Amino acid sequence: MLKPTISELLKTSLRSILKNKGRTALTSLGIIIGVTSVILLTSIGNGLKNYIAQQFESLGSNLIYVLPGKVFNESGGFGMNAAQGLLSTSFSQKDIQNLKKNLDTVNVVIGNVELAGKAKYRNKKEDVTIVATGYEYGKVSNTIPKEGKGVWFSKEDEAKKANVGVLGADSAEKLFGNENPLGKTVIINSKNIKIIGVAEKKGGGLGAGHLDETIYVPLEVGFSFAGNRNIQSILLQTKNKEEIDLIKKQTEKIMLKNFEEDEFSVADQSQILSSINSILGTLTIALSGIAAVSLIVGGIGIMNIMIATVTERTREIGLRKAVGATPRAILLQFLFEAVILSCLGGLIGVLLGGAITQAINQFFPAKVTFISVFLAFGVSFAVGIIFGVTPARRASKLSPIEALRYE
Known part of the structure; x- marks a missing residue:
């Protein structure tokens, strides 16, 4: 028997899947929920980053902030004691006058x-x-x-x-x-x-x-x-962007005359924005990871359904092997079905996630990116492969004689 082509495998897989539309829909549900959630969360995360960047730009340029407390830790992120510092430290007109007196090159304080x-x-x-x-x-x-x-x-x-x-x-x-x-x-x-x-x-x-x-x-x-x-x-506000780092160091030196190192922070817009984006990125990944549990559940569902399908189609498998189908052809057939089921769920999830993103974008910043769509399809494909291997291998190893006797 000739090796089946990809188009033949696709046609056969689609015919098999469309025979039981209800089962197909239920099997893909976990994938749909997982992909929709991942698309939605990454879209909101990306939208937030863009929105916050725009907000910072609208606040002006070449700005440096002197804030109470140790807002940033050594790695540049927000410090654990930032909130405590905000409550315990305050500045005075004297501090402003000291900065004005000693910083000749700034526009305003x-x-x-x-x-x-x-x-x-x-x-x-x-x-x-x-x-x-x-x-x-x-x-x-x-x-x-x-x-x-x-x-x-x-x-x-x-x-x-x-x-x-x-x-x-x-x-x-x-x-x-x-x-x-x-x-x-x-x-x-x-x-x-x-x-x-x-x-x-x-x-x-x-x-x-x-x-x-x-x-x-x-x-x-x-x-x-x-x-x-x-x-x-x-x-x-510095006169130009190139002076920001120098003015920050000078500001810290002046402030240290009246405050301890952990009683204040000096930061520019890019530093604050970078820290916020880092937090948003970590949060988005964590939430997407939780949402990805639905993909695993969906994958297990696909595996169970495909195992049941192998059992239902035992005689068909035996007949195909009897007329010359190789174990590899049988394996590819069932693996294709699992991948198509998973990718179909991924496609619906992407479309649904995109539609919800467009709807909430009227009230809340959200943006679907090519990377998130590519990732969603990639994960869907991987889930189909990983959870489709077991039932596909089981089908390929069936003895044609025993399969034909199965009732």
């Missing part, structure tokens, strides 16, 4: 304070994040109101401790609707704040939407909200 707040205008109330900062922050962070949307508070406003503020785009819309907020007074935590501008929209979703649900006020006004003069973080 700004202190920041963030607080939770309640905004009220007439009968409307909204939660807002109060960001108390310097007059330079608007330009540095690309938050300056567009033409016709008012202005950012000035150096004079900051010096006079003026109760003025710039509303985030979403907060302005929620509180005022179609009404022009400029010149209106909003009550923030029982304090009257005159709105002088509406900030450029940063883009919502994923927690970073709080950038649009914000009111920016002068730092001194923020101190009155907080009830103390503690500064939570310090922002520096």
